[in-house]
Amino acid sequence: MIEQGQKLPDVTLTQLTNDGMQTLTNKDLFDGKKVVLFAVPGAFTPTCSNAHLPEFITLADKIKAKGVDAIYCVSVNDAFVMKAWGESQNAEEISLLADGDASFTKALGLDKDTAGFGGTRSSRYAMIIDNAEVTGLFVEQGKEFEVSRAEYVLEKI
Template identity: 50%
Template sequence: MSHPREGQPVPQVTFHTRINNNWVDVTTDDLFQNKTVVLFSLPGAFTPTCSSTHLPRYNELAPVLKANGVDSIICLSVNDPFVMDAWAQDLHAENIYMLPDGNADFTEGMDMLVDKHELGFGKRSWRYAMLVKNGVVEKMFVEPNKPGDPFEVSDADTMLNYINPQAKCPHRITLISKPGCAHCVRAKQALTDRGMKFETIELGSHGVSFSTLNALTGRGTTPQVFVDGELIGTADELEAWLARLG
């Protein structure tokens, strides 16, 4: 079932943004004209689902989305530009354009404004995502009208699947390391040489210990590498896995 906004132009709005500590007005045309844009909107910066899942996955899949014809990826929230900038820095969301809809003009124009006064939020955006081509909404994924903050259809994977069901997502790679570990350095370099992004969990930080390593992997040496939730193992095992990829 199509959404009523599909086939309609996005609202004409001027956003008051901050760039390099200067106020810069950005218009709807600046953002959408002659471009293919994915915009996802959420209730608030720093809120749990937005920070843990919604924005990070769009940031993670941004290279794949862009390889499939998307020019830019915008995260919109009814927040001021200072909060949006701080949030972007906190999450290292380098692939996402953070758009503050401080007065909720765009959100209201999209008929997505909701009242969250019971949370002390005031008026905020409902959670949704859309694909916009040359300023016209092609597809919208709007979360169902349920209590709380549903997050079922506006995710990055759903959007990518709509744009190209055959698109291949990047592997999700986690490397457990320890300071001064030469094999950890080798494993990181092997992934970097392949252009593969990975997260590093270092023993001794954030309460992660050798006991944690053993509980997760059944092993006591570093590095230990996980790919898509599966334990690959040591640097040697990682290099063998990479070789099998071709």
């Protein structure tokens, strides 16, 4: 599993925008930027839709006021699902990124097998990233939802 102080692995993510499908590299997403990235097991799932994403939407301005350039939400879903989820949640301040084949999630060592639920998914976590280096890492244990919450991350920036 990735650790605080390490650089992010060089893996691409995708995002569907009004300009079409974008393939984004680490350089695009993280170079020269301070970023908060959080990951959810699945778009449109209960905790993710009712609490995790909405809390980051609500606190986006306060997070960015602490010098954060961007807030990213990653899930092992395709870019079409992530775009639809973002639109349904009015997530205008958050970039929803797709890790369709779980390559980013696996490279971080934060993948989990949910078997019948959906196969390979991401653990629930949040990171503070400065110029592609992980400066804060908050990984939930089991089905907990505490350390990856927007309020918790805001206190750590």
